[in-house]
Amino acid sequence: MAHELPNLPYAHDALEPHIDKATMEIHHGRHHKAYVDNLNKAITGNAGLEGKSLDALIGDLAGVPDSIRGAVRNNGGGHWNHSLFWNLMAPKAGGAPTGAVADALKAAFGSFTDFQAKFENAGMTRFGSGWAWLVVSGGKLEIVSTANQDNPLMGKAVAGCEGRPLLGVDVWEHAYYLKYQNKRADYLKAFWNVVNWDQVAKLFAAAK
Numbered sequence: 001m002a003h004e005l006p007n008l009p010y011a012h013d014a015l016e017p018h019i020d021k022a023t024m025e026i027h028h029g030r031h032h033k034a035y036v037d038n039l040n041k042a043i044t045g046n047a048g049l050e051g052k053s054l055d056a057l058i059g060d061l062a063g064v065p066d067s068i069r070g071a072v073r074n075n076g077g078g079h080w081n082h083s084l085f086w087n088l089m090a091p092k093a094g095g096a097p098t099g100a101v102a103d104a105l106k107a108a109f110g111s112f113t114d115f116q117a118k119f120e121n122a123g124m125t126r127f128g129s130g131w132a133w134l135v136v137s138g139g140k141l142e143i144v145s146t147a148n149q150d151n152p153l154m155g156k157a158v159a160g161c162e163g164r165p166l167l168g169v170d171v172w173e174h175a176y177y178l179k180y181q182n183k184r185a186d187y188l189k190a191f192w193n194v195v196n197w198d199q200v201a202k203l204f205a206a207a208k
């Protein structure tokens, strides 16, 4: 079964004014689509890899032949990261989390505000393209970042960090440049207005 581009769970303009329609159209319809297409291109003809789930593929890059490992890392990671990202945002969302996520963030980072500052800092200090993440690692919440389309599930040896993502923000310029130009900090601040904490809560419950 070839990998497929998932539908956006809302309209392209649903996250306005925080994330603009044109960015969503290009980001989902062209960038994410290209990751899916190029992942399929890379693994076509390799029956073992064609039968693997996306999680299993990016979680075991050592099991991918040298000749296509880079393509699977970049495009499999890109497909995984964006598939998560669309569901981490929602219209009429944002604000502060409640329940178990709120308690865990407070326990790990002191307060929700402190968590936000550390998460934004992870996004700001990722030089070039990549992602900032909130992950569960060894039962603990941590903030990490990865370069390019790497993902903590790829493991420390590949991605420089590990854990299961609960929240992630895309800091590639393609995620914000049309509306925010070089102002990544403004984009990261705006992101809080669209965070789908219900989805984060589901991922947190599943990771426990």
Ligand SMILES: [Fe+2]
Binding pocket: 027, 031, 082, 170, 172, 174, 175
């Ligand atoms: Fe992206």
